[in-house]
Amino acid sequence: MRRAPGLLLALCLGLVAGRTGAEILVVDADRLHPGNGPVIANGRVVIRDGRVSAVGPRASTPAPSGPVRQLRAAVATPGLIDVQTSVGLSGLYNVAADQDQDERSDPNQAGLRALDAFHPSDPLVRYQLEHGVTLIQTGPGPANPIAGQAGIFRTHGNLADAMAVRPVSALVFNLGEAPKRTYGKDHKLPVTRMGTAALLRRALLDGREYAAARGRAGGGLFGGDEKPPDRDLAKEALARAAAGDLPAIFVAHRADDILTAIRIAREYNLRFALAGASEGWLVADAIREAGAPVLVGPVMERVSAPETLNASYENAARLEQAGVRIAIRSGFESYVPKTRIVLFEAAVAAANGLGREAALRAITLGAAEVLGVDDRLGSLEPGKLGDLVLFDGDPFEYTSHVSAVVVAGELVHQR
Amino acid sequence: MNTGLRGLGPRLRRSGVRIGLLLALAALAAAPPVRAQVVVLDGADLLPVSGARITGGRVVMHDGKLAAVGPAHAVRIPSGAVVHDHRGHVIVPGLVDTHSHLGLYPRPNVPANADGNETSGPVQSGVRALDAIWPGDPGIRMALAGGVTTANIMPGSGNVVGGQTAYVKLRGRTVEEMRIPGSVGGLKLANGENPKRVYGGRKQAPQTRMKVAALQRDLFVRAQQYREKGGDGDGKRDLDLEPVVEVLEGTRTVHYHTHRADDILTALRLRDEFGFDLVLQHVSEGALVADEIARRGVACSIIVLDSPGGKHEAAQLGIETGGVLERAGVPVAIHSDDPITPSRLFLRSAALAVRGGMSEDAALRAVTLEAARMLRLDERLGSLEPGKDADLVVLSGEPFSVWTKVLETWIEGERVFDRSDPRQQGWATGGFLAVGNP
Structure with a gap:
């Protein structure tokens, strides 16, 4: 990585406080995108003890006295959020040794947790961080109809447990081509889309009945005649999803797959999001009526699988215009390149109808809302965590650079 | 409008x-x-x-x-x-793409359509892209929407010798209408892990990089002998060796898929030995051996991607390669490798190279005039000059x-x-x- 010392960052105007002391960071930007309101020209963010303490125009936001670290940038935004990826599980090298996203031993893997495979030192985690992505929802890949549990993680850190903001954040379901491809060649369920849907229904029903049986067995002083069923972690996860405690994510591309997801989610009262949704723009009204947010993208994937043939760079814009809540994801890549970057995906969405502000929202506050972490992250507001990204120009321009990344007030990357 | x-x-x-x-x-x-x-x-x-x-x-x-x-x-x-x-x-x-698979890996990507790698054997100098390019591929229309007007359509990199490439304009209902009159095309070679993956899994050759190079060297030696004897001697033509003779005589360019620095040096070694016209393709670790490439004046056609990885030989791939090669004095083109990157965002690849440190002038040349030069079409393509297409x-x-x-x-x-x-x-x-x- 090339370094341009002193060009973009005027560092250490005061003494740099040690990690143990009270650390204050002041970021000045020609254009500050706070995420929850209009752009602030000549803006300033003050971060104290890892949290945002003040945001505003520089003129009216004094830098605290005492030791401060100061950064300058053309543009600053909140830390970027990738609402669905497999980075950390699906490693850079794409060899069996570093691929832990698809447990192909059985189509129902509801009991698996991303936390148990998240590899903090995979180079792609750092690669995401250097592109400004400070938070990811990562988890299983596309192979299984019931793929397992995703978690929400920091991209900065060494220990999965410490990086986990929410170790279990969603149960991931895959519809369409990928599960068929995984099992169909061996003539095992699912061979067809019908098979995938039937498998999902059966598993959700099993989960619901399991929870009911456990409840009956454990209920009340005089209850418990019934022997409780043995604990089953897969069924527990499905039961949590069926009870609305654990959000479901349905990865579905073709319009009919999207409608199948909505159908199943309604039958089992799931709290759910759609992901991928290449043909979402064709059924945007149905998605709006279902009330499901869409984790859009990636649209720069190789437009080649039949189910993504109608992928559109305008998908995000059209869904948003139809009143659908959107966020942008990097998704899963099986080959070269090994991951997409939501900064790049949002740029294409921005330039294809979504516009700069809405596209930025789809990878900051809008993404935090979809993940349910907007109380702590997603915008630069007093009290929120001090995650932000500095750019040397328009964040979405191909030729701009991420000049620095700050996580909870700590400068973790600079160009 | x-x-x-x-x-x-x-x-x-x-x-x-x-x-x-x-x-x-x-x-x-x-x-x-x-x-x-x-x-x-x-x-x-x-x-x-x-x-x-x-x-x-x-x-x-x-x-x-x-x-x-x-x-x-x-x-x-x-x-x-x-x-x-x-x-x-x-x-x-008009943009010139020095490495594309349009028409060979058409949309949609189903086995019925996939004609990029003749994996019945690792040496396929006799097969021609021309005989498989599907002019109806929607990808061609998508490429036009990205400003691509000329492409070098190549067989894939599953074979050590993939076959003969075709230089085409993205227009016409038949491949004859697409083909650029007078152009010979190239010969696709590949080293590194792709041929190993295709054949190693079947316990066939090649299983190692040693064998990849040996197969290529053997082909060139056989072509030398064929040329010296003026044919097989018994009057029979050898359609597998004829295009390789064209390579030895300098009328056909070798387009060589190669990522890792040592693989790049292997390609250069073969070129030094047999004296052919060479364009290195992909060149992911080119920055590590830029001086070796520059010293020989060999041209590089590079790929620019959103992230590294997906396979070991692409693990060090970065957007900085174009700039490093440019500063070393190496002629640089940028390619799509469609469908690896989308042709309709072809200019984005060049823009990301600028992000990685390439000059804007060189990046634009890399998808126009420099690219045309690597296809030996710069007399008629690649710049806005009177008399050109x-x-x-x-x-x-x-x-x-x-x-x-x-x-x-x-x-x-x-x-x-x-x-x-x-x-x-x-x-x-x-x-x-x-x-x-x-």
Whole structure:
């Protein structure tokens, strides 16, 4: 990585406080995108003890006295959020040794947790961080109809447990081509889309009945005649999803797959999001009526699988215009390149109808809302965590650079 | 969109369409089609690549060629010309993609369509891309929407010798119409892990990089002998060796898929030994051996991706390679490797190379004139110069901005993509099947 010392960052105007002391960071930007309101020209963010303490125009936001670290940038935004990826599980090298996203031993893997495979030192985690992505929802890949549990993680850190903001954040379901491809060649369920849907229904029903049986067995002083069923972690996860405690994510591309997801989610009262949704723009009204947010993208994937043939760079814009809540994801890549970057995906969405502000929202506050972490992250507001990204120009321009990344007030990357 | 017949009223323009229809009917009777009309693109800023930017320029196209290129005040509009107003736009030469699989890996990607790798054996010098390119591939229309006008369509990298490549224009209903007359094409070679993966899994050769190089060296030696003997001796032709003889004689270029630094050096070693014209393709670790490449004056056609990885040999791939090679004095082209990166965002690949440290001039040359040179087509392609093919792209703004759109693509004086036509927009943005494009 090339370094341009002193060009973009005027560092250490005061003494740099040690990690143990009270650390204050002041970021000045020609254009500050706070995420929850209009752009602030000549803006300033003050971060104290890892949290945002003040945001505003520089003129009216004094830098605290005492030791401060100061950064300058053309543009600053909140830390970027990738609402669905497999980075950390699906490693850079794409060899069996570093691929832990698809447990192909059985189509129902509801009991698996991303936390148990998240590899903090995979180079792609750092690669995401250097592109400004400070938070990811990562988890299983596309192979299984019931793929397992995703978690929400920091991209900065060494220990999965410490990086986990929410170790279990969603149960991931895959519809369409990928599960068929995984099992169909061996003539095992699912061979067809019908098979995938039937498998999902059966598993959700099993989960619901399991929870009911456990409840009956454990209920009340005089209850418990019934022997409780043995604990089953897969069924527990499905039961949590069926009870609305654990959000479901349905990865579905073709319009009919999207409608199948909505159908199943309604039958089992799931709290759910759609992901991928290449043909979402064709059924945007149905998605709006279902009330499901869409984790859009990636649209720069190789437009080649039949189910993504109608992928559109305008998908995000059209869904948003139809009143659908959107966020942008990097998704899963099986080959070269090994991951997409939501900064790049949002740029294409921005330039294809979504516009700069809405596209930025789809990878900051809008993404935090979809993940349910907007109380702590997603915008630069007093009290929120001090995650932000500095750019040397328009964040979405191909030729701009991420000049620095700050996580909870700590400068973790600079160009 | 502000194209149209400038100075003519709508009524006249409509009657022009009718006259055009009559002319088209008349033309049906008299093949080949005539391109006698003079077309002028007026007012755009021109990035000719062969020279400095021209602000407020004028391009005159006639008979498939560029007749005049210059500042509007210095170029006369020929009488009877159709004039299109492009004030506020930017025109660049038609983009040249030095490494593409359009038509060989068409949309959709199903086994029925996939014709890129003849994996029945690792040495396939006798197979020709020409015999498998599907002109109906929707990817070709998508590439036009990205401004690509010329491509080197290559077999894949599953074989150590993949086959003969074809240099084509992205127009025409048959591959004969697409093929650039007089062009020989290239020979695709590959080393590194792809051939190992294809054959190693079957316990066939090659399983190691040693064998990859040995198979290639053996082919070149056999071709040398074939050439020295003037054939097989018994009067039989060997269709597998003939293209390799063309390589040895310098009429056919070797396009060599290679990523890792040591693999790049293996390719250079073979080139030193057999003296062929070489374009290194991908060159992911080229920065590590830039001096070795520069010392030989070998050209590099690189790929630029959103992230590294996906396979071991691409683990060190980064957007910095173009800039490093440029500064080392290496000729650099940038390719799509379609469908690995989307042709309709071809300019984005060059823009990301700029992000990685390449100069804007070199990045634009890398998808135009330098690319044409690597296909030995720079006499007729790659820049806006009188006498060259009238292949060009009209942009809404600067070529490396995310906010810029490809508005029109022209090949040999004919408009082959027009974003202002709603039926064609899907080729640029997606969903072309759903909106029923032609």
